[in-house]
Each structure stands twice: as structure tokens, then as C-alpha cells.
Amino acid sequence: MNISDAATQTGLPAKTIRYYEDIGLVTPTRNTNGYRVFGETELHKLTFLARARALGFSIEDCRTLLALYEDQSRASSDVKRIARTHLDEIEAKIADLIAMRDTLSHLVQACAGDDRPDCPILKGIEATSVRKD
Amino acid sequence: MNISDAATQTGLPAKTIRYYEDIGLVTPTRNTNGYRVFGETELHKLTFLARARALGFSIEDCRTLLALYEDQSRASSDVKRIARTHLDEIEAKIADLIAMRDTLSHLVQACAGDDRPDCPILKGIEATSVRKD
DNA sequence: TCTTGACCTTCCAGTCACTGGAACCCCTAT
């Protein structure tokens, strides 16, 4: 299987797959013409990576998770710790974004949005700070 | 006022302020020894920038907002359009993160997190995709 | 057989918004 088929199968851009090889996440073989060949194992790894990335895990987390995924004698607590930490980060980001949204949506609502210069948004940016509860 | 005072006043790191000068967002004067001097106007601009950045606006949005902020004949609709677009992006990001969080928190809950290798998280990453409603 | 077009390869540069660090200058107090 060539790279573009692997890309189609996994939903990852070919460029990204090459990059993943570069940084040692996958190791496709090569055939005589130098093209990458993706077997079932590599395809599995790529799928795993695509899903883990979609869950927002960093590349380094993915590297660790992939190693655990392949290690039949892993402890599930190792995986859980990584996932929990990441979950906490996601929660924190959500909280940040909600604070931004709340502040900003108030400002947007207050703004007439016409051709006059009076603008509560600019005033608001000048004066308001983002509240984090 | 020297850069470290400006940093304290605005809450921005000195490095960041230098960077903002580099990319033309602020233009402090210099005194004879080459040190940057921040007057009231520049300090205002920095404060505005810090707040706009805290609201998640990109640097380029900040540049535009700053120009509008300084332009007494602006139309508030120009500001509102930028803010609305940004607000939509924030909403989208929140939705993405919530989808991640929901998927991941289910997986974390399902995982015993002990020293056995059986791990619903890894299985879940293998099998699940993140649902976006 | 030649050509066309769709593949594939490598490598380099750019993205965004900083951040760290080196090497050096300036000012004040001891």
C-alpha cells in the first residue's frame, strides 16, 4: 500500500504521514523504487495516531501511548495517568475559552455595528479583563 | 518608563513587548543610551494589546483592532465583524474540545488504572472516533 | 515509442506568537 492509500485509509494527509516517519512514529518499509510501503501494522499505528491526535494528545503523548499500545505487558494505570492529565488540560482550555466567549459575546451584543465610531467592543477591550471564575 | 516597568504595568513579558515593537505594533521612543521609553500612548496600546490577546484575538486581528482603536472616524461595524468572526471561532473550538472531553472522560472512567494491561482507553483510541454533534 | 499525467521522493522554508540564551552595554551603589 502506497502513501496516498494510507492517507485515504487513515484520513491523515500524506505530508503528515511522512512527517510521522521523520520523527519516528511509524517505520514503513520501502520497495525497490523507493516508495513507502504500508503494511497492516503501520496502518494500524497510523489509525491509532490519527485518533489519538483527534483527541488532542500531543505528539509526545502519542509516542508514549503508541509504545504502551504495542507493549502487551503495560499497566493500564500508565495510560490512565496520561489520559487524566490531558483531560485536565482540556478542561482548563474549555474554561479559558468559555471565559473569553462570555466576555466577547457581551461586547458584541452591546455593539451597534453601524457606521458610527462609537464602539463598546473597543471600549470593552480597553477596560475589561477576562474573568476566569 | 523603561521596558520592565511597562511589562509590570501591562502584565506582558518584556520579551513580548520587544517582539511587538519588532512587528510594528508599538513604537516606543529611545533615550540617549538606547533604552526604550514608553509614554502614555504606547502604554495604552500595550494594555489594549494585552487585553485583546487575552480575548484570543490573533496578532493580525490585534493590529487591525489597534488601528481602529486609534482611528476616531472608524465604523463600529468594522470592529463588530472582526469580533463576531472571532467569536464564531471560539465557539467552534469550544465545541471541538467538548467533544474531545466527552469521549476522553468516558474512556478514562472505563479504565481501571491498575497494573493489569487491559485498558479501555487504548482500546477506545483504537476504535472510537470523536463525535462532533 | 513517446508523451502525458498522476504518482512518488527529498529537502528547504514558512507558519504563529512567542521564548531562551548568548554576548554585550549601561547605571548605580558600595
Added chain:
DNA sequence: ATAGGGGTTCCAGTGACTGGAAGGTCAAGA
């Protein structure tokens, strides 16, 4: 004189790709 705590510039690195150039490979059609 020296020590320290400012300040300056410039260069490189971050994360996770992404775009693009320059060129090799392959299968199908004229």
C-alpha cells in the same frame, strides 16, 4: 574597581505540520 541589576541585539527553537520546488517512477493512451 567591582558587583548587581537593568538594558540592548541577534539567533535559534518551540509544535505540528504545510507549501513548494525539483526531480524520479509508473501506467495508459496515441
